[in-house]
Structures are given as C-alpha cells and as structure tokens.
Amino acid sequence: MKRNCSMRSAFFIPRVLIGFALSLISVALALFAFGLTPLNNSNSLTDTQGWFHQLASALGVHLDSQKLASLPAPKGGGAGVPLSKIPGEPLQGTSQDQTAANYTGPHNNFRPVEAVHTRPLRQLPKIPPALAVRREVREPARPKPPTDTPTGGFKQTLPGPVLSAPTPTGVSWDGVGVGLAGFVPSSNPPDTNGRVGAKQYVQWNNTSFAVFNKTTGALLYGPAAGNTLFQSLGGVCATHNDGDPVVAFDILAGRWILSQFVVGADPEFxxxxxxxxxxxxATGAYFLYDFVTDPANFVDYPKIGVWPDGYYMSGHVFNSTGTAFLAGRIFVFEREKMLKGLPARQLQADLKRYANKPQFGFLPSDLDNLTPPPAGEAAFVIGPHPTSTNRLASARVAVTWGGAPRIRLTESLIAETWGIPPCVNDTDAGDHRDCVPEPAPATPADYIDNLDFRLMYRLAYRNFGGSPVQESLVGNVTVKGGNSNPNHGAIRWYEFRNAGNSTTTPTVFQASTYDPDAAYRWLGSIAMDKDHNIALGYSKSSLSVKPSIFITGRLSTDAPNTLGTEAQVQAGIGVQQAGGNRWGDYSAMTLDPVDQCTFYYTNEYLKTNGQFNWSTRIASYRFPSCTSAPAWGTLTGTVRSSPSNATLSGVVVTLSNGYAGATNANGVYSFLVPPGTYTATAADADRNCTSASPPSPTVTITSGGTTTQNFSMVGTSNLQENDVAIDDATSGNGNGVINSNECVNLNVALKNNGCANATGISATLTTSTPGVTVTQDSSSYPNLAIDATGTNSTPFQIQTSNSFDCGTEIAFDLTLTFPNGSTTVTFTVPTCTGGADQTIPSSVLDANDPTQADRLGRDGQPSGCGGKACPGGGFPGTKRFQTYNFTNSAAAPACFTVTINAATGGAGDIESAAYLNSYNPANLCQNYLGDSGVVGLGTTVGSASYSFTVPAQSNFVVVVNTTGTITASSQFSGTVSGFFDFTPGPGPCPAH
Incomplete structure (x- = not known):
C-alpha cells in the first residue's frame, strides 16, 4: 500500500494536536492498567530517562533518513525496479526523506492469536517457486552508522594454526538455488538461512524452502514457495510470500520454528x-500463527532466537514506505502455548535511543544446547551502539505471561570496539552498496553489499553450567580492515560471558578482528560447540578471488583472541553483475543438536557470471578433538484402535519435555529424544480419539538405545465428505455441471477419518439454497472401517428451478445416523462453472492510444482471488493504455483470472490491472480489483497472470498500459477465465 506524504505535518493542525495528546494519555493509562513496562533502563550508563518520556519523544522526533539508492531500470526498459521488502517501487521525482512524527511506539495487543493445525507438510501440494517475477530486493533506507574512530581492539593479521580450523565431515550439497531441481532464482539476494535438527536440515532462502536429510543431503520436500506452509492459515500469510525467512530449532522441545514476514497488508501493515x-x-504437521507486528509501519529484518520463556525476535521498524527508520524493537511470542497449538500472545518493546538515534542491527540470544539458562533468567540482546563504534548496546529482556503480560528491559553499554567497513561513509547522501570488489568481468558498478552496521545472525548462546554458571554467547560484525590496508572489510568476532544473573551486562571474554590478508571478508555467522571450540563461516572476495564461501575457527585451548587458518568451503565460479549490488543478506552457522560437535554452514556463491543466478551450499564441519555428546535414544511404538485393532495414522505421541512424534500410515511412530525419563501421552482429537491406554506411561530413554511404548486408542468414527460426483447425463444437459432447470444425480463419497469403525450408516440429504429441491433424499452407505471410503448406495437427486440464480453455490447438509450416534456433514457444490474463456485481442500500445500521467507500482505479487491492497502510483510520465470490458453475469461473486502474454524484447515494460465497472486513469486506486505486479512483462518476461473477485452481475475493466514513456510496446494478447456456463437443463426430474 503506497502512502504519499504531505509536506505539511498533521501536528500543525490544532485539533490533531489535541487528539494526539488525548491519545497519548489514553495509551499511557492503558499500558499502566495492564502492568506493562515497555522500557526500563535500570542499568543504563547514559541517557537515562523514563519509558514514557522516551515514547513521547519518539512520537515527535525527526529522523534524518537516507534516500534510497536508485537502481537502473531492468534491461530492455521499464520505469523502476520492483520491491518485495518495500511495498511498491521507489517513488520517482519525490523526496524520500520523512519525519517520524506519527510514530506511536510498540504495538502491544494482548489478544491471543488462534492457531491453525495443519495436515503433514509432506501431504500438502507445493506452490512452485516463482519463475518469472524477477526482483532486486531493496532494503529500506538504513540509518547512517557512527563516524567516530574505533579506539583499538585486537586484530589478527596472520593466519592461525591449521589444527585450529574445523575439518569437513564429507557432507556437503547444493541447497535452494541454481543446481537444485525445480528452482530458478526470482529475486536477489537469497537471504540464505538454514538450520540443522535431529534428523533433517531445513533451508529457507528468501521466498522458497526445502527440507533435506542432514546425513545424506537427500531432498525430502521442496523446493516450495514459503507461503505453501501457510495455506491452511489463510489470510495474508497464505496470499503473501514476502520472505525475510528465519529457521530456528527449539532444542528444549525438539520442534522447528519457521517464519517469514508480510509487508504491505491491509488494513494491518x-x-x-x-x-x-x-x-x-520438519515434513510433518504444524501449528500456524499470524501475529500483527505493527498495524501501520514496516517491520524489517526479523531474526528469531529460542529462549525457555518465549521465542524472541528482533526487528527494525520503518515507516510504511521504508524511508524513515523509527525504532529498534524486540518481540516475544508465547512459546509454551505455541508448542501445544493453543492461542498465543506476543509482547513488544522498543529499545532505547541514544542521542535520539534508535538502535539498529541487534540480535536476541539463541539457545544451542540442552542445558537451559538458569531458571527465570532474562534473555540477551546485543547490537552496535547507534552513535559510537567504541560501544556495543546491551539489553536484558525479561517477560512474564499469566493474566497481566509484562516485558521489562534492562539496558546498558558494553565497552567494546567495533568498526565500520569501507563504503558506508560516502560523502554524498546515497546509501551505496557497491562495496566488495570482484574480479573481472565485474566492474566497480557491480561490486556487492558488505552488510555493515549489524551483528550477523546468530547470537548463539550456550550454558556450560558450573558454579558460578558460565554462559557464553558468540557474535560477529563486518568492520574495516587493518591499518596497513584499510580499504577492505574484515570480520570482528566476540565471545561474551555471563554468570547467570538476569540484570548484569555480559562482559567480553575475548574478541578479535580476523584480517589475515587484504581480501574482503564479510557476511559471517558463528557458533560454539560443547567443548568451547568456535567455528566462523563467511564470504570472501577480492579483485582476484571470486565471491566464495570460507570457514575458520579456534580450539578452546588456543591463545585468546585468535582464529585458525581458513578453509575454503565452496569456491566461487562466477561473479555477480548487476543484481542491485545485493549479496547474501545473511548466512547461517548452526550446531547439530544431537552430537553438539558438528557445525552446519550455508551461504551463497555463483556457478557462472551473471545476475539472478545464485546458488547456495550447505556443508558440515567439526573439530576432530570434539567428543560427541551422549547419543540420543529412540522412542518408538505402534498405535491401534480398540476394539478393532486397526492401526491409526496421525496420532501424536508427546513427552513431558515437549518432544513428539506422529504415527505414519502403518500406525508406527519413532523419534529421537535426549536421554532421560519422561511421561508419554498419545492423542488425536481430529480422529475423535477420546482416550489412550496406557494413559500416561513413564518411559526411560537411554543413550543410543530404543524404547518401545505401544498405545491403544478408544473413540468414535469421524465421517467426512471426501468427494462429490455430478451425473447429469441421464436427466440433465450432460455438461457435467449443475445449471438452472436441470435434474442432477449426486454421489457423495464419505471417508471414515475416525478412531473406530462406522457401521449401519443411513443418510438424509437436505438443502436450504433457494431454487433447489432434493427429490431423492435418502440412501444407505456401506460399513466403513477406519480410513476407508464409500459412496451412497442410491444416488441422491436434486432439481433446480428455471429461476435458479446460476453461479450460486448450493449448500447441502448430509445427516448421517448409525447405531451409536449421528452427525451432520456440510458441503457445498458450485454451479454453472466452466464457461468459455474470453480473449484480449493481439495489440500494441503506441501513439494512437490514450494517455495517462501515472501508473501502478509493481510489488512482484500478482493479486489472488482474495485481492490485495492497491499498490498506488507515484511514477509520473506519459503512459499509453488500452481497456477491455467484461461482465460477471452470474448471481454470485466470481473469481476471474487474467493472463497477459507478451513478446519479449520490447522497448519497455507493460503491466495490467483490473477495475470494477469503470477505469479512471486519474485515480489508479478507484475501483481497483487486482494487478499483475510483475516487472519485465514485454521485455524479459513473456507472461503474467493475476486473479481478482468480481461482485455478482457486475462489469469489470481490464487495463493494459506501458510503464514508461516509449514509442511502442511489444505485441501482447490475453485471456480472461472464470466465466460461467449458463446452458439450461431440459426440465425437472421425472416423477418417482
């Protein structure tokens, strides 16, 4: 959704000032009523002030935001570069600096968010990754980093000992990217992100994910578009696929946490x-949640860390157009509820400002070992100080849930050097990204982003126990190279320590800048194994080294502040040319939760020169001296129904520590569990299983052993509609759909998805839809064993009247009775579908066509049947357009799909949109229904489709227009599908 900003602030309007003051007081009273403390700087070293005063200050502060660097138009023309992180392309010819005067602070809504329970992921159809929509993903206008000079800090300018580097395990494979069958990159950068679990590795890059066997690299699921996972949830999580993904593994409960953001939703942004x-x-069933993170602003760069009392997430809050940085914010999601699929809440708090500058580039702690933090300990948040390269900002975040949710921050500073790498302090106002050099044929204009001014994911946490407790966190940031050759980037890494206190500031145990030569090193990710050894992965490039993946590390016995000799994980074979200078955005070093020694690292590289052609590599390493943690054991068993003794699929067996497994098609479950003694339960409410025997047995899991626990389940049948077949060949018009004035036979197949067999089934069919009469309403069904299907023995029969409103769905109730009860199955059947497609004739946009002075922004997201917010305009210049008129003649709303086919190689892009009743080129959002959203149509992209819903008996207009000022477009044509077949039937059903 595009929002144009007036030059005059609303705060100059007296009645708005009064309303604002009253609103501020109301917010304060509400927060106090809930017992919420968004900010408490009890340990702050500077700038100490109450949270209420900070909130008031934030609401009126002016931020000096940077202008977005302009990118060249896609090859072949077009008027801009599409965005996925920012909803809409950058406005042309307008200032992108904005004030933050309207910022209202964190969005704390304590209403629990309902969960949706899904079928196993492996049973869901994959939404293919987008193949046509190519997007150079631009970040918002990131804030300027500090410009002071770092006072020092240890620098390592020579390689360390070879023995201190981790060694490859031999497990390495290509992840999501070029080289993985079924995937073609459609955006840049890849946002490379992945995590290793007990048996699998999940990688989610930008908008597509895949699941692999962690031992062999075999593909288990995918690649699939990220919103495949959220189709059962519906809403914006199902229709948007905006990326910025995070994959986490909850080692305390053996669960996967997969997440991506939605930007530009309506009405909550x-x-x-x-x-x-x-x-x-990871290929099993999920609990799905849709949390609104901000109703009006853009929450960018989310990063999730696992902690016992919540899933913590950091985020950068920008205004809706991405032109003003408003706040650094911490989010906490209610972990305990989410593990059970119960309604869950979130808490939010903004980190404090320093010298009126919000914090940027911070991360929450992420637990890596089975030993949790000391009970009740606050989570860690660490990031760069916004005004000084000689300080890091620290926050300890504590939450309580219960009836009065509360979040409390204790904020302070860490006296530790970090530094800004070259390129970010350009003298002009631009936010340049052409920083990291590449060999030819790349030119300086092609050089790539160094991802400065942020801790790179993750802030990995381990609790080593002891007395006092020793807690370690490791992190890294890209900084300027050594004084002898400062014009390159290096990686500064840290190990922080804490002793189990919830309010103390962690101290720096060791830190160093790894800078063994003049090559550029950046995009790091770091973790620590059970023996205190550290592995650091990163990208490396120079004028002689193509962007490649490297790893280094240190043994716990090495001299402090040193790393070993680096090893090449994957050589870069190509260089990036164009692509908006974007590279990686992040990488991921994670630790095997089972052996606690094996590191898995994933990052980006290129197989050939080019753009939109990135590959990723997943590789595992370990230190030979690391002794694996005690092996996990296996809990397995078979679950059957009683008294039928049939095996039951989909039953979830859960242990008291949260670890769980589900039965397969043969009724067998099996999953890995850390050694220990637990209580087990088996349940499947979806099957109508009411109890298990034994109800809660104690199971003991031994290291490397197998424990068997079988269950029998008692419950009832669960009859559900499985399929409806229409037969109009005998008494209807024979077109296979229900029309007006027609007699149709219906065969309704049922499936017993229950916990017991179903016998003696009889059925009665009814409907309340006007114009529909059930003329044969009763039938019997065969006995249905568990998971069996069956069809009515006598066809049901209906007739529609001559005045039936064609296109209306018919709602049926099928009442089923059987010896031990009854149930009603509800289903609907569409009518009059399958009408012929209508065409948009072959044409060219040229000087003979009418003109318009603006066009819609293109966000890379074609609209769907559920619609999307109008992306707005803001692209002045003369465009040519043509319109085509169509009608939904049905008595019900209908979803239509427009497909525009265009010859590639044209002088400039075209785009298409649809409007209800009429099109007003002077108001692009008036009557808006949907649009193609695609950049490159008619130049590099040959086809684009989009959908939208039209009200009953309404006209709609399809518009095709140029996106820039060109003499003539390429030739195009199109089709519109979704129309109805109004062929009437021959009359009512014959008398019985």
Missing part, C-alpha cells in the same frame, strides 16, 4: 507468520 512443528519432523 506488518505481520509475522510463524509455524511451529508438532513433532521433530
């Missing part, structure tokens, strides 16, 4: 879509 696996199997 920013959402976080979160999926929590119901078992340790």
């Amino acid at each position: 920013s959402h976080q879509c979160v999926a929590v696996s119901q078992t340790e199997d």
Whole structure:
C-alpha cells in the first residue's frame, strides 16, 4: 500500500494536536492498567530517562533518513525496479526523506492469536517457486552508522594454526538455488538461512524452502514457495510470500520454528507468520500463527532466537514506505502455548535511543544446547551502539505471561570496539552498496553489499553450567580492515560471558578482528560447540578471488583472541553483475543438536557470471578433538484402535519435555529424544480419539538405545465428505455441471477419518439454497472401517428451478445416523462453472492510444482471488493504455483470472490491472480489483497472470498500459477465465 506524504505535518493542525495528546494519555493509562513496562533502563550508563518520556519523544522526533539508492531500470526498459521488502517501487521525482512524527511506539495487543493445525507438510501440494517475477530486493533506507574512530581492539593479521580450523565431515550439497531441481532464482539476494535438527536440515532462502536429510543431503520436500506452509492459515500469510525467512530449532522441545514476514497488508501493515512443528519432523504437521507486528509501519529484518520463556525476535521498524527508520524493537511470542497449538500472545518493546538515534542491527540470544539458562533468567540482546563504534548496546529482556503480560528491559553499554567497513561513509547522501570488489568481468558498478552496521545472525548462546554458571554467547560484525590496508572489510568476532544473573551486562571474554590478508571478508555467522571450540563461516572476495564461501575457527585451548587458518568451503565460479549490488543478506552457522560437535554452514556463491543466478551450499564441519555428546535414544511404538485393532495414522505421541512424534500410515511412530525419563501421552482429537491406554506411561530413554511404548486408542468414527460426483447425463444437459432447470444425480463419497469403525450408516440429504429441491433424499452407505471410503448406495437427486440464480453455490447438509450416534456433514457444490474463456485481442500500445500521467507500482505479487491492497502510483510520465470490458453475469461473486502474454524484447515494460465497472486513469486506486505486479512483462518476461473477485452481475475493466514513456510496446494478447456456463437443463426430474 503506497502512502504519499504531505509536506505539511498533521501536528500543525490544532485539533490533531489535541487528539494526539488525548491519545497519548489514553495509551499511557492503558499500558499502566495492564502492568506493562515497555522500557526500563535500570542499568543504563547514559541517557537515562523514563519509558514514557522516551515514547513521547519518539512520537515527535525527526529522523534524518537516507534516500534510497536508485537502481537502473531492468534491461530492455521499464520505469523502476520492483520491491518485495518495500511495498511498491521507489517513488520517482519525490523526496524520500520523512519525519517520524506519527510514530506511536510498540504495538502491544494482548489478544491471543488462534492457531491453525495443519495436515503433514509432506501431504500438502507445493506452490512452485516463482519463475518469472524477477526482483532486486531493496532494503529500506538504513540509518547512517557512527563516524567516530574505533579506539583499538585486537586484530589478527596472520593466519592461525591449521589444527585450529574445523575439518569437513564429507557432507556437503547444493541447497535452494541454481543446481537444485525445480528452482530458478526470482529475486536477489537469497537471504540464505538454514538450520540443522535431529534428523533433517531445513533451508529457507528468501521466498522458497526445502527440507533435506542432514546425513545424506537427500531432498525430502521442496523446493516450495514459503507461503505453501501457510495455506491452511489463510489470510495474508497464505496470499503473501514476502520472505525475510528465519529457521530456528527449539532444542528444549525438539520442534522447528519457521517464519517469514508480510509487508504491505491491509488494513494491518506488518505481520509475522510463524509455524511451529508438532513433532521433530520438519515434513510433518504444524501449528500456524499470524501475529500483527505493527498495524501501520514496516517491520524489517526479523531474526528469531529460542529462549525457555518465549521465542524472541528482533526487528527494525520503518515507516510504511521504508524511508524513515523509527525504532529498534524486540518481540516475544508465547512459546509454551505455541508448542501445544493453543492461542498465543506476543509482547513488544522498543529499545532505547541514544542521542535520539534508535538502535539498529541487534540480535536476541539463541539457545544451542540442552542445558537451559538458569531458571527465570532474562534473555540477551546485543547490537552496535547507534552513535559510537567504541560501544556495543546491551539489553536484558525479561517477560512474564499469566493474566497481566509484562516485558521489562534492562539496558546498558558494553565497552567494546567495533568498526565500520569501507563504503558506508560516502560523502554524498546515497546509501551505496557497491562495496566488495570482484574480479573481472565485474566492474566497480557491480561490486556487492558488505552488510555493515549489524551483528550477523546468530547470537548463539550456550550454558556450560558450573558454579558460578558460565554462559557464553558468540557474535560477529563486518568492520574495516587493518591499518596497513584499510580499504577492505574484515570480520570482528566476540565471545561474551555471563554468570547467570538476569540484570548484569555480559562482559567480553575475548574478541578479535580476523584480517589475515587484504581480501574482503564479510557476511559471517558463528557458533560454539560443547567443548568451547568456535567455528566462523563467511564470504570472501577480492579483485582476484571470486565471491566464495570460507570457514575458520579456534580450539578452546588456543591463545585468546585468535582464529585458525581458513578453509575454503565452496569456491566461487562466477561473479555477480548487476543484481542491485545485493549479496547474501545473511548466512547461517548452526550446531547439530544431537552430537553438539558438528557445525552446519550455508551461504551463497555463483556457478557462472551473471545476475539472478545464485546458488547456495550447505556443508558440515567439526573439530576432530570434539567428543560427541551422549547419543540420543529412540522412542518408538505402534498405535491401534480398540476394539478393532486397526492401526491409526496421525496420532501424536508427546513427552513431558515437549518432544513428539506422529504415527505414519502403518500406525508406527519413532523419534529421537535426549536421554532421560519422561511421561508419554498419545492423542488425536481430529480422529475423535477420546482416550489412550496406557494413559500416561513413564518411559526411560537411554543413550543410543530404543524404547518401545505401544498405545491403544478408544473413540468414535469421524465421517467426512471426501468427494462429490455430478451425473447429469441421464436427466440433465450432460455438461457435467449443475445449471438452472436441470435434474442432477449426486454421489457423495464419505471417508471414515475416525478412531473406530462406522457401521449401519443411513443418510438424509437436505438443502436450504433457494431454487433447489432434493427429490431423492435418502440412501444407505456401506460399513466403513477406519480410513476407508464409500459412496451412497442410491444416488441422491436434486432439481433446480428455471429461476435458479446460476453461479450460486448450493449448500447441502448430509445427516448421517448409525447405531451409536449421528452427525451432520456440510458441503457445498458450485454451479454453472466452466464457461468459455474470453480473449484480449493481439495489440500494441503506441501513439494512437490514450494517455495517462501515472501508473501502478509493481510489488512482484500478482493479486489472488482474495485481492490485495492497491499498490498506488507515484511514477509520473506519459503512459499509453488500452481497456477491455467484461461482465460477471452470474448471481454470485466470481473469481476471474487474467493472463497477459507478451513478446519479449520490447522497448519497455507493460503491466495490467483490473477495475470494477469503470477505469479512471486519474485515480489508479478507484475501483481497483487486482494487478499483475510483475516487472519485465514485454521485455524479459513473456507472461503474467493475476486473479481478482468480481461482485455478482457486475462489469469489470481490464487495463493494459506501458510503464514508461516509449514509442511502442511489444505485441501482447490475453485471456480472461472464470466465466460461467449458463446452458439450461431440459426440465425437472421425472416423477418417482
């Protein structure tokens, strides 16, 4: 949704000032009523002030935001570069600096968010990754980093000992990217992100994910578009696929947390879509949540860390157009509820400002080992100080849930050097990204982003126990190279320590800048194994080294502040040319939760020179001296129904520590569990299973052993509609659909998805839809064993009247009775579908066509049947357009799909949109229904489709227009599908 900003602030209007003051007081009273403390700087070293005063200050502060760097138009023309992180292309010819005067602070809504329970992911159809929509993903106008000079800090300018580097395990494979069958990159950068679990590795890059066997690299699921996961949830999480993904693994419960954001939704702008696996199997079932993270602003760069009392997430809050940075914010999601699929809440708090500058580039702690933090300990948040390269900002974040949710921040500073790498302090106003050099044929204009001014994901946490407790966190940031050759980037890494206190500031145990030569090193990710050894992965490039993936590390026995010799994980074979200078955005070093020694690292590289052609590599390493943690054991068993003794699929067996597994098609479950003694339960409410025997047995899991626990389940049948077949060949018009004035036979197949066999089934069919009469309403069904299907023995028969409103769905109730009860199955059947497609004739846009002075922005997201917010205009210049008129003649709303086919190689892009009743080129959002959203149509992209819903008996207009000022477009044509077949039937049913 595009929002144009007036030059005059609303704060100059007296009645708005009064309303604002009253609103501020109301917000304060509400927060106090809930017992919420958004900010408490009890340990602050500077700038101490109450949270209420900070909120008031934030609401009126002016931020000096940077202008977005302009990118060249896509090859072949077009008027801009599409965005996925910012809803809409950058406005042309307008200032992108804005004030933050309207910022209202964190969005704390304590209403629990309902969860949706899904079928196993492996049973869901994959939405293919987009193949046509190519997007150079631009970040918002990131804030200027500090410009002071770092006072020092240890620098390592020589390689360390070879023995201190981790060694490859031999497990390495290509992830999502070029080289993985079924995937073609459609955006840049890849946002490379992945995590290793008990048996699998999940990688989610930008808008597509895949699940692999962690031992062999075999593909288990995918590649699939990210919103495949959220189709059962519906809403914006199902229709948007905006990326910025995070994959986390909850080692305390053996669950996957998969998440991506939604930007530009209407009416609430920013959402976080979160999926929590119901078992340790990433291809199994999930609990899905849609959290609104900000109703009006853009929450960018979310990063999730696992902590016992919540899933913590960091985020950068920008205004809706991405032109003003408003706040650094921490979010906490209610982990305990989410593990059970119960309604869950979120808490939010903004980090404090320093010298009126919000914090940027911070991360929450992420637990890596089975030993949790000391009970009740606050989570850690660490990031760069916004005004000084000689300080890091620290926050300890504590939450309580219960009846009065509360979040409390204790904020302070860490006296530790970090530095800004070259390129970010350009003298002009631009936010340049052409920083990291590449060999020819890349030119300086092609050089790539160094991802400065932020801790790179993750802030990995370990609790080593002891007395006092020793807690370690490791992190890294890209900084300027050594004084002898400062014109390159290096990686500064840290190990922080804490002793189990919830309010103390962690101290720096060791830190160093890894800078062994003049090559550029950046995009790091770091983790620590059970023996205190550290592995650091990163990208490396120079004028002689193509962007490649490297790893280094240190043994716990090495001299402090040093790393070993680096090893090449994957050589870069190509260089990036164009692509908006974007590279990676992040990488991921994670630790095997089972052996606690094996590191898995994933990052980007190129197989050939070019753009939109990135590949990713996943590789595992370990230190030979690391002794694996005690092996996990296996809990397995078979679940059957009683008294039928049939095996039951989909039953979830859950242990008291949260670990869980689900039965397969043969009724067998099996999952890995850390050694220990637990209580087990088995349940499947979806099957109508009411109890298990034994109800809660104690199971003991031994290291490397197998424990068997079988269950029998008692419950009832669960009859559901499985399919409806229409037969109009005998008494109807024979077109296979229900029309007006027609007699139709219906065969309704049922499936017993229950916990017991179903016998003696009889059925009665009824409907309340006007113009429909059931003329044969009763039938019997065969006995249905568990998971069996069956069809009515006598066809049901209906007739529609001559005045039936064609296109209306017919709602049926099928009442089923059987010896031990009854149930009603509700289903609907569409009518009059299958009408012939209508065409948009072959044409060219040229000087003979009418003109318009603006066009819609293109966000890379074609509209769907559920619609999307109008992307707005803001692209002045003369465009040519043509319109085509169509009608939904049905008595019900209908979803139509427009497909525009265009010859590639044209002088400039075209785009298409649809409007209800009429099109007003002077108001692009008036009567808006949907649009293609695609950049490159008619130049590099040959086809684009989009959908929208039209009200009953309404006209709609399809518009095709140029996106820039060109003499003539390429030739195009199109089709519109979704029309109805109004062929009437021959009359009513014959008398019985």
